[in-house]
Amino acid sequence: MTEEKKVTRKKIEATRVCKKIMADHFYEMDEAVKTGSRKIAWCTSVGPAELLRGMGFLVYFPENHGAMLGATRMATDLIPYANALGYSPDICSYLTCDIGSYLQKKTPLTMAYNIESVPRPDVLVFNTNQCRDVQDWFAWYSRELNVPLVGVHTHRDIGDIEPIQIKDIAAQIEELVPALEAVSGEKFDMDRFKEAVGYSRRTSELWRACLETAAAIPSPWTFFDATIHMGPAVVARGTREGMEYYELLLPELKQRVKDGVAAVEGERHRLYWEGMPIWGKLRPLSEQFSSLKACVVASTYCNSWIFDQLDPARPFESMAEAYTELFIVRDEPFKEKYISECFEKFRFDGIVFHDAKTCPNNSNNRYGMPERLSKKLGIPVLTINGDLCDLRCYSEEQTKTNIEAFIEQLEE
């Protein structure tokens, strides 16, 4: 009988430190909740984290919790509880699994860090640059926990960005200050804010450099590795620890490139991943690609945490730029051009589009982009149907066959 070959992959040394940063992030907040020593802000992943850091908040990211619920495969069982409250199975499964987790009092933090529950927020801060779901998500907690809700409403579907748009977003971020001061009980300190922006900027530069090591042939790491190692860039954005992590990771990756260490032994095919990760299937997918000698070398998703527009000298404006120039906020022609530029840099042989059932915002296969890009770049494309967290939307066998057939096609 034909068995899939098991592949062993060389571990990235920095992983240990990555895990520690993630653990400390949660311990610190748990401690703060218990002692009341620091205020906690919940923030959307591309929300104004630097401002919150600069104002002394500990920052918690519900989307990161959603990803953990997905990765531990707890999500699919918890989503229905939110559905029963009127939150449709068709909307963001980060939202539904997170609310389900709250309702059922079950969190992966318990298993991973022996922490009973996610930290209770003192304020909820969103940015609609990703989608409207984040606002509705936080609004639910705002009502449930009676916690103030503030946010930034970003212009969406933008081609060329107008100065007026940046001005508007910068003003909106600045306008959050009084509300946040009221919660923190502290006066806004411009220097501390600038420092946080500086750390974020440096983190972004390093993160970009880490991702770009995958342009090497063979690539020293894969998209699946990067989804794990982006943890600190997400949760520790705007901190010294976050920055220092990538100062550690980058040389290791560069060394791998120098030594010709391949993430996928005998790399034969290079692919681009467009769309959300399928959190509950990271390992099987990573193993399948490896066994087929295919390395996913780049993705839109991991690139979404590069904010190198940030500039401590112009903190509000540069934050507005960073959070408006983002891929997810842009129009189709921009997105197409963006992926084409990635193609020049990473030299991949095909693109895998993940059509995530509950996240149209990160599913870019729905308006003919795969077909257009395939023609333009002269490479094949594949769309797989799945979801970030809701595994009811994912068919393992069909996906496996699709991927296998795609690689066969590349080999012809």
Add this chain to the structure above:
Amino acid sequence: MTNSSEGVFAGVDVGASRTKVAILDREANLIGHCVRKSGTDFSGTSELCLDAALLMAGVSREAIRYCISTGYGRKNVAFSSETKTEIGCHAKGCYHYFPMAMTIIDIGGQDNKVIKIDDQGRRINFKMNRKCAAGTGAFLEEMSARLDIPLEDMDALARQSTEMVELGSYCTVFSGTEVLEKIRQGKKVPDIVKGLFYSVIKRVLEMDSLTDRVAMTGGVVAHNPYLVDMVKEITSREVLVPEHPQLTGAVGAALFAMEAANR
């Protein structure tokens, strides 16, 4: 005149619904074949199916020089040396019969595929149905049960239709309810059956555009050739169908086996 004495090549296509085996001689003539319900024991069924095909070919198992399995249960075939996806095998099999650039429409028990190949037989693109039975053989099976008419009578019934009844639903289960509603309204069974066929075709045509020549394969087409006539009419295109449409994937696997043996 076949050359089975010099060894044969076997292709086994274990589909979710049917298992198909094709035996080719070294000139790629189809000398033995068999189709069976896959059932729940994929491994056992593929053994039985292989034996029947070998019997037809008049050779023993020892004569098999190489065997490749494909399809949903491709990993369950103990005697195959390699697996290939059904997408690759259908393209291979179809190109063998019609060596030209074409769009292949395969309608299987649970999967639909639209595969595009160039004039060298290389795949350019393929699409599979999303995880839903709409437009597959399973849809027709479900409807035949609802209407209480044997599956094998569907084709003849559809041909008798004078006024096709169109179904609106995308979902197989809701289509079932719709069919009952049509019966209540006094619609004729042949007209409903033609509507069911039309619904299968619609589901497939919305998967991808048709380019170059069109070929159709798969069990549903094998048993319902009227579907092919309907596709011809709807698309105003000539539609090619290999001699044994249901065996196309198995033949493709056997052709891969032949290549592998000569590597």
